[in-house]
Amino acid sequence: SQTIHQWPATLVQPVGSPLSLECTVEGTSNPNLYWYRQAAGRGLQLLFYSVGIGQISSEVPQNLSASRPQDRQFILSSKKLLLSDSGFYLCAWSPMGLSTDTQYFGPGTRLTVL
């Protein structure tokens, strides 16, 4: 069966510090991968998605970036965090191909920028 891991689970970082959040998927090959951010009490905002190694599409201009160094690894980064980067970051995967339908979410990372 497929599983998706995210770490760390919680993170408190000062403004201006760098960020690296990691997501890995097991039990599937060539998944589509997604990074979402969820502000407290709000809906999901798609940040990045990837349909293959090295292929990243950005949905929202910001100081965040994403990379996919391996097939089942997706990394969210920032060089300098802003207060507005605080939120709940979710990684998700879906089966490869055009019909992506169901997305499966990881447990999330709660990021607080102080």
Next chain:
Amino acid sequence: QQQVKQSPQSLIVQKGGISIINCAYENTAFDYFPWYQQFPGKGPALLIAIRPDVSEKKEGRFTISFNKSAKQFSLHIMDSQPGDSATYFCAALESSNYQLIWGAGTKLIIKP
């Protein structure tokens, strides 16, 4: 045109009652409509989904009703239980696109 509008923002229902959450869309190319359930501090999980070739889909106490002409779909939770208390998101997908378009969410509270 890519938006999915979800209502209400919050909902309180007595135990045993029916919870109803509504969503509306504009893009007629959407062809997959899932509902996700999210508990506090957890990632969303797929609850039930429907494609526009059917008007209703039922899984246990959860039913999706789909009205293609009105471009609306809704989630009905029968015999609502305290364990159903969560945030519910509707979403829509155009199969040629990789992006789910999400509603803003409904916080559901079931009172015992």
